[in-house]
Amino acid sequence: MRKSFKYCLTFILTAIICIVLLIVTALIPKELVKSNMVKSSEEMYDISYIYFFNNQKNRAFLIHNYPDPITFNLTYSLDSKKPFTSSILTKYYASKKFGEKVNVREKAYFDYKPNKEYYRYWHGNMFLVKALMLVFDYKNILIFLSVILIAFALLITYNLYRKNRLLALLFLISNLVCHVYVTFYCLEYIYMFLLSYIMSLIAFKLIDKDESKIICFFIIGGVLANFFDFLTTETLIFTLPFFIIFYFGRNKSFKDSLKFFLKSLIAFLLGYSLMWILKWLILIIIYKQSPNDFLNTHMEERGFSLVAVKKEPFKSIYDNLKLIVPFCYLNNNLVILIIICYICYVIWLIIRKKIDSKGIMLLLISIIPMLRYFVLYKHSIDHTFFTYRALLPSIMIWIYMFFRKDDKYEKD
Numbered sequence: 001m002r003k004s005f006k007y008c009l010t011f012i013l014t015a016i017i018c019i020v021l022l023i024v025t026a027l028i029p030k031e032l033v034k035s036n037m038v039k040s041s042e043e044m045y046d047i048s049y050i051y052f053f054n055n056q057k058n059r060a061f062l063i064h065n066y067p068d069p070i071t072f073n074l075t076y077s078l079d080s081k082k083p084f085t086s087s088i089l090t091k092y093y094a095s096k097k098f099g100e101k102v103n104v105r106e107k108a109y110f111d112y113k114p115n116k117e118y119y120r121y122w123h124g125n126m127f128l129v130k131a132l133m134l135v136f137d138y139k140n141i142l143i144f145l146s147v148i149l150i151a152f153a154l155l156i157t158y159n160l161y162r163k164n165r166l167l168a169l170l171f172l173i174s175n176l177v178c179h180v181y182v183t184f185y186c187l188e189y190i191y192m193f194l195l196s197y198i199m200s201l202i203a204f205k206l207i208d209k210d211e212s213k214i215i216c217f218f219i220i221g222g223v224l225a226n227f228f229d230f231l232t233t234e235t236l237i238f239t240l241p242f243f244i245i246f247y248f249g250r251n252k253s254f255k256d257s258l259k260f261f262l263k264s265l266i267a268f269l270l271g272y273s274l275m276w277i278l279k280w281l282i283l284i285i286i287y288k289q290s291p292n293d294f295l296n297t298h299m300e301e302r303g304f305s306l307v308a309v310k311k312e313p314f315k316s317i318y319d320n321l322k323l324i325v326p327f328c329y330l331n332n333n334l335v336i337l338i339i340i341c342y343i344c345y346v347i348w349l350i351i352r353k354k355i356d357s358k359g360i361m362l363l364l365i366s367i368i369p370m371l372r373y374f375v376l377y378k379h380s381i382d383h384t385f386f387t388y389r390a391l392l393p394s395i396m397i398w399i400y401m402f403f404r405k406d407d408k409y410e411k412d
């Protein structure tokens with residue numbers, strides 16, 4: 001009972017902090033960000049909604065800038081006189097005649113009254129955007145966050161190197177294989193990587209901590225993932241930190257390791273889903289919004305239902321795998337052949353008992369993103385250009401399987 005209370009309190013306090021952050025965001029006077037808002041709107045106006053990094057006509061390099069103008073529009077539409085209401089209903093200005101790039105520019109110059117709601121998500125990224133707009137415009141925000149992300153990646157590499165040189169190298173390789181550098185060009189791409197890397201750095205400090213603290217840690221991760229994200233690479237918040245905690249600190253039996261894995265995963269999923277449910281309950285109870293307005297269509301569009309099973313669900317997994325290096329440069333037949341060969345190799349290792357219980361647990365961690373692709377079938381196919389990067393920890397693990405049976409890279 002004491003642990004259950006601790007977990008509930010962790011969720012409640014984290015959710016309250018997130019709501020307070022939104023209120024604080026709304027209370028920041030518009031006048032303080034006006035100039036950077038105008039400059040940002042002009043910068044976004046000059047950028048295509050969809051373009052390719054270095055003009056590489058490959059979906060793996062696609063940059064989808066459509067959400068960024070909406071985020072700035074939402075942020076600038078917050079009402080300091082009604083901070084809670086405007087943060088929850090998240091209205092923004094949208095003209096039916098123009099696209100989002102024009103809308104955000106019109107909002108920046110004329111501050112038209114918000115007329116469209118976007119309340120099914122928390123849009124916690126508004127806090128980050130408005131705080132940074134006090135100092136930076138859109139392009140400089142991207143540069144600033146990119147530098148921070150690189151710094152976090154290097155810190156993770158350093159911490160990994162102190163424990164296992166091979167994993168440090170594989171982490172860097174996986175960043176390249178998933179084209180993480182493309183996230184530098186779109187805010188919506190970068191939030192989950194920032195949060196995942198921050199969580200991973202904290203994870204190094206939790207390796208030998210009590211299990212209940214780790215469960216609380218993943219509850220917080222689930223809440224924050226839902227707060228800042230709108231379904232991109234949210235599984236990164238669980239897989240990379242859990243990999244670090246499990247690999248370096250949980251040398252237990254397979255049964256105990258599996259229990260720990262399931263408890264941690266459930267904690268993350270509960271934090272994530274309950275945070276979403278909290279938003280919907282506030283909309284239904286306080287603002288009398290009909291759940292049909294944001295539940296039925298939202299779930300159907302993203303494939304929450306069993307309808308997904310009728311539509312070749314494994315296609316979503318393949319489409320995401322196809323965008324990593326080297327698959328994004330190969331034809332489908334060769335990609336399928338490589339995947340089949342690797343699966344056969346893993347099965348052979350298991351049959352020959354070349355993979356111990358810890359290795360099997362690592363493989364379980366690696367399939368988490370693919371389970372996400374399976375469940376959110378339609379969303380995972382339509383948005384492969386960012387969802388595939390959730391495979392970063394999986395790639396680390398898959399490559400590591402070739403070396404783990406004779407690991408001479410481990411440090412004392």
